Amino acid sequence: MAKNKGPRRPRAATPKGFRDYFGAEVTERKAMLDAIAAVYHRYGFDPLETSAVETVEALGKYLPDVDRPNEGVFAWQEEDDGDWLALRYDLTAPLARVAAQYRNDLPSPYRRYAMGPVWRNEKPGPGRYRQFYQCDADTVGAASVAADAEICAMLADVLEEVGIPRGDYIVRVNNRKVLNGVMEVAGILDPADPEKFAHERGIVLRAIDKLDRLGEDGVRALLGEGRKDESGDFTKGAGLGAEQAEVVMGFMAARRDSSAETVARLRELVRGSTLGTEGVAELEDIASLLAAQGYGPDRIVIDPSVVRGLGYYTGPVYEAELTFEIYDEKGRPRQFGSVAGGGRYDDLVKRFTGQAVPATGASVGVDRLLAALREKGRIGGAEAGPVVVTVMDRARMAEYQAMVGELRQAGIRAEVYLGNPKNFGNQLKYADKRNAPVAIIQGEDEAARGVVQIKDLVLGAKIAAEATHEEWKAQPAQTEVPRAEMVAAVQRILAGG
Structure with a gap:
């Protein structure tokens, strides 16, 4: 059984x-x-x-x-x-x-x-x-597009607030109305029948969104019959003709040295489309509003290559991108890329x-x-972990708790060792694993004399790694102070003094 x-x-x-x-x-x-x-x-x-x-x-x-x-x-x-x-x-x-x-x-x-x-x-x-x-x-x-301009300014402020300096990021702004105007000019959007060519437009949106990764040739392939990737997988394209694809590619290449020049180029591309012209005017307003607040091209730019993948965007779209280089797993340099984005819905x-x-x-x-x-x-x-108060005598746990209470009241992160105190070496190993900066030690002898031993674990680790044997024996990382001065002594160590 x-x-x-x-x-x-x-x-x-x-x-x-x-x-x-x-x-x-x-x-x-x-x-x-x-x-x-x-x-x-x-x-x-x-x-x-x-x-x-x-x-x-x-x-x-x-x-x-x-x-x-x-x-x-x-x-x-x-x-x-x-x-x-x-x-x-x-x-x-x-x-x-x-x-x-x-x-x-x-x-x-x-x-x-x-x-x-x-x-x-x-x-x-x-x-x-x-x-x-x-x-x-x-x-x-x-x-009002003033709300969109405000979001773009806020994204720039957020990046700087968290530690990304100017020069390491850019907020790029576009408008879905402009892109729809381009698609209308290219013959894949009918204002009278918005659902017509919806499938093709979805492929075009995703293709443009992959420009940084696939490059112009890859995007052009997806606008046409399709693209085969390195693994051999084939992605079906939007099926646009050569002239239609050129209109879309021209839109992606419309960015110029200044927002005003970019807007002027976009106005040329959407000529004949009411929706596209409206989108260009909105971009012009956003650029003007941002310039009035002091957000120049070092922080925010008009960039037609931004489309955002989700289908619910109806107007301005924006993306915050980090421009500094990092290295991939093969050691090749690449830009970090997008960390924020959004738009009007x-x-x-x-x-x-x-x-x-x-x-x-x-x-x-x-x-x-x-x-x-x-x-x-x-x-x-x-x-940095907490200050660890070690336990030398189980019967004196109340006193150890009093020590940790005083440290906490002084705003110092601290804890009493709550494991088995029998092996003192294990207590110091625990403090090391907790990345504790300081250990407090008080046995029977120290308690009788009204003192505590304060061990600077950061300095101790440095001495153990760099000092000579004689320097290590001197133990400058461990000092004895009166019990009443314990908190002040710990504060000095944590302050680097």
């Missing part, structure tokens, strides 16, 4: 496409979110927290992959009423629902910012996770209300920004 092995133990492994965050990573993210929130708050935006779960109906068809309008999310069906619910895939769709649900209570325009994790049921890959943080700011109810709230509600906003990719700062060495490394 087979022996019953009992229940199978669960496998201790993070699900594919997800990851765990520890210590310094969590602290760094919180510091970044606080810095970004401070900029948003300074601009007059209010915080909003929405549920992590929305109805699939509320999320709508605007999912990350336009080819799979009902997929891309983690969804389940409720047993009682049959409703489908899903984890939010971004912070914009929940805002559209909030703006419609509370439209009689919210001020108009409504300016909000939101921060938190989002989930996408997509194929994971290197650096591509199914859960990541977003940090959004949006204005709902403002039709005037039709999203309309899904709920039936009435057009103008809206615009941007999302900052917090995880990518943190990765960029680590690449530049501006954050990272081991975070």
Whole structure:
């Protein structure tokens, strides 16, 4: 008879496409979110927290992959009423629902910012996770492109606030109306029948969005019959003729040395399209508004190559890109790329209300920004741990707790060693693993004399690595001070004195 092995133990492994965050990573993210929130708050935006779960109906068809309008999310069906619910895939769709649900209570325009994790049921890959943080700011109810200009200025301020200096980033601005005007001129958009050529336009949008990665030849191939990649996989193209493709390629190459010259070139390209001409005028207004606030081409530029992949954008679109070089896994230099983006989406709230509600906003990719700062060495490394009060005598735990209490009251991060105190060496190993800067030691002898030993673990590690044997024996990293002076002595060490 087979022996019953009992229940199978669960496998201790993070699900594919997800990851765990520890210590310094969590602290760094919180510091970044606080810095970004401070900029948003300074601009007059209010915080909003929405549920992590929305109805699939509320999320709508605007999912990350336009080819799979009902997929891309983690969804389940409720047993009682049959409703489908899903984890939010971004912070914009929940805002559209909030703006419609509370439209009689919210001020108009409504300016909000939101921060938190989002989930996408997509194929994971290197650096591509199914859960990541977003940090959004949006204005709902403002039709003026002044709202778009403000978002662009705010993105520039956010990047500088978190430690990306001017010269290491650029905010690029375009307008979907201009691109639609170009498509109208190219013969793949019919204002009288917006759904006509919708499939071809989707391919064109994604092709333009891949310009940095595929280059002009790759994009041109996708505008035509299609493209075969290095692995041999074939991607079907939009099927445009040579003249049609040239119109689109001319649009992508329209950027000039100044915003005024770029706008003039775009006006030539959309001649004959009412929608395109309207979009060019909006770009001209945005450039003028930004210039009046002192945001020049060193920070924000008009760039026709920006299209943004999502289909719900209806007007200005923008993307914040880091321009400094990093090196890939093969040691090849490349630019870091986009860390934020957004645009105007005037039709999203309309899904709920039936009435057009103008809206615009941007999302900052917090995880990518943190990765960029680590690449530049501006954050990272081991975070300083707490001061550790060691335990030499179990019976004197109350006194050790009193010590740690005094340190905490002085604003010093501190803890008592709560493991088995029998082996003192293990206590110091624990302090080292915690990256503790200081250890407090008081045995029976020190207690009787009213003193404590203070061990500077940072200096001790340096001496152990660099000092001679005689210098090490002198133990300058460990000093004895009166018990009443313990806090002041620790403060001096932490201050570097």
